[in-house]
Amino acid sequence: MNATLPNAETLRAALAGLLDGLPPRQAARAVDRLIANYRGTTPTDAPVLRDRSDVAAYAAYRMPATFEAVRSALDALREAAPDWAPATHTDVGGGTGAAGWAVAGAWEGTRTTVLDWSEPALALGRELAELSGAPALRAVEWRRARIGEGPGLAAADLVTVSYVLKELTADTRAALVDAAAAAAQAVVVVEPGTPDGYARVIEARDRLIAAGLTIAAPCPHSAACPIEPGTDWCHFSARVSRSSLHRQVKGGSLPYEDEKFSYVVATRFEAGPVRERVVRKPQIRKGQVLLDLCTRDEALRRSTVTKRHGGLYRAARDVAWGDAWPPPGEQD
Structure with missing residues (x-):
């Protein structure tokens, strides 16, 4: 891979540069509120990230973990379809652009559009992209949009929907997944690795199959998941290195954490799921x-x-x- 492509190290460096001087107490208060929302059960009808302090706290608290989870899902897509590369990518509810960073690190030349309804998140995402030094990230289009409402998504080779479905009502979730299936050649959905996150991934998986896509990962098949509902859940883990600021904001002492996530990758083109x-x-x-x-x-x-x-x-x-x-x- 080209050494100039963005990776976890360049993301941490960009975050450190952007968040330098952020009062840790202010960030910690915002993180506490975000954690309560992240772990809650009620969908919101307003942007979770309300102002720059919220967005900065989110970037320190969640962006490295989201990047690693999406990168893992993209690795599975690349394993299933090694000769395929997306020319265009839409990141729905992308916030500060973690999935865009993961896509830019996986393929050269992909043109990304980030859709989100929080203007402060989009603004900080732009700043991070400029700090990255990566041409692909500097070329990202940041567009404000109310997720799950209005017309369908524009056609794109790849659509990512990461850590978004929890924020939506059941009807809006279904509409968003259907729109992604109609727009894309490949769809990647990532949710927290919890029983309810897995349930949302399974709902999305079923809708993607019904729309004519086939499962490329993580499942070896497109048939029903063999896990009996309510007995277990399918999830995976990605190791996330913590910066000193990340440890301050999250109140941890270890130099790493393990991000648990559930995901599904579905395609309209031929792919080779693992055995x-x-x-x-x-x-x-x-x-x-x-x-x-x-x-x-x-x-x-x-x-x-x-x-x-x-x-x-x-x-x-x-x-x-x-x-x-x-x-x-x-x-x-």
Whole structure:
């Protein structure tokens, strides 16, 4: 990958430059309110990010985690369709542009439009894009729009909807997913890795399939999810490095955190879903690795890989939660 493309390090540097001098107490108060909204259950009919202090706090609190979650989903899309690249990208409810950063880091030359109803978020997103030094981010179009209302979305190769559905009513969520399906060649939906976040992803997955798209990730198939409703939920984890400001704002001491998220990727073009997906953190025990897998035969299964499996065992010791299984060249 071109070293000039934006990544997590350039995002942290841009955030540090923009937020330098932000009073930590002011940021912490805004973060407390945002956390209450983020964990709440009632959709809002007004922008969550009301002013610059809200937006700055959000950028420090959520933007690195959103970037890593979306980047992970895009990696799965690239794995399923390695020869495909989007020329155009619409980020619905994109706020300060975390998904745009992830797209710019995944493909060169993609033209991104960020839609959001919070003008302060769009303004700060523009500033961050300028600080990035990346031509693709400086060329992003930032457009104010009331999400889920008005005419459908303009045609785009890729539409991302990340951490947005929770803020909408059920009818508006459905309308937004339908609009994304009608507009895009590929749709990526990301939500918090909670039972209710997973439920919203499953609702979106069903609507995308009904609209004629097929599932490219994380599922190995486009049939019904094998998880019995109410018994479990499908989610994954992305490691997020924390800056000193990030630790101040979030009140943590560790240099990292693990962002739990649920997602779905659906396409109108041919893609190659993985044969099986690791859906829980592998359990490494003496002489064996236990893998929980979602499979192409529409089922969940536990695979025990032992030393007698040779290369497959060595691969299992290195496989991560969310990875494809088995690795290329290996047989289960």
